[in-house]
Amino acid sequence: MPFIKWTEDLSVGVAELDSQHKSLIDLANALYDSINNGNDREILGKALDRLLDxxxxxxxxxxSLFQKYGFPYERTHKREHDQFSWRVLDMRGRWNRGEDLQxxxxxDFLSDWIQNHILHSDKEYAGFFKSKGVR
Ligand SMILES: [Fe+2]
Ligand SMILES: [Fe+2]
Structure with missing residues (x-):
């Protein structure tokens, strides 16, 4: 069973970004499954790489959409992205050094962050992009 599920309330009103969020959730679920299914080093390493990519x-x-349309909260939003990327990179680094992921x-981190980020921060650009005619 997936531990994160995409539902309509996560929609940001831009078809391409909704579809990317679905893929992101699929990859996070795959990572979760690979830990649940015994933490196989190779499978989990690949799941982490795919998620990072x-x-x-x-x-x-x-x-790039923020840049193109001049989204006013670009900097704070990008900072959230960067902090999240660093944390997943750190997970990857610890995994490389032989630690098991819990x-x-x-x-707690992956699922909460993804859902909160989409629900709050990504939703902030929904109205903005709508006003710019981005679908
Ligand atoms: Fe997003
Ligand atoms: Fe975002």
């Missing part, structure tokens, strides 16, 4: 891609997509860390 996708995070960079998705944050880049949002940030399911509680993934649950």
């Amino acid at each position: 996708y995070i960079a891609f998705h944050f880049g997509s949002e940030e 399911i509680s860390e993934v649950q």
Whole structure:
């Protein structure tokens, strides 16, 4: 069972970004599953890499739209993205050094951050992009 689920209330009104959020959630769920299914080093390492790559891609997509349309809260939003990326990179680094990841860390941090960020910070740009005609 997925531990994060995309629902309509997470929609930011931009089709491409909604679809990216769904993929991001899928990748976070895959990471969660791989820890739950025995923490296999190779599988989990790959799940972390895929998540990191996708995070960079998705944050880049949002940030280039911010630039293009002059979103006024770009700096604070980008700071949240950067802090999150560093934390996942840190997880990856600890994993590389042989530490096991705790399911509680993934649950508490990854799931809470993703949902809160979409629900609060990403939702902040929904009205702005709508006013600019971005769908
Ligand atoms: Fe987002
Ligand atoms: Fe964001």
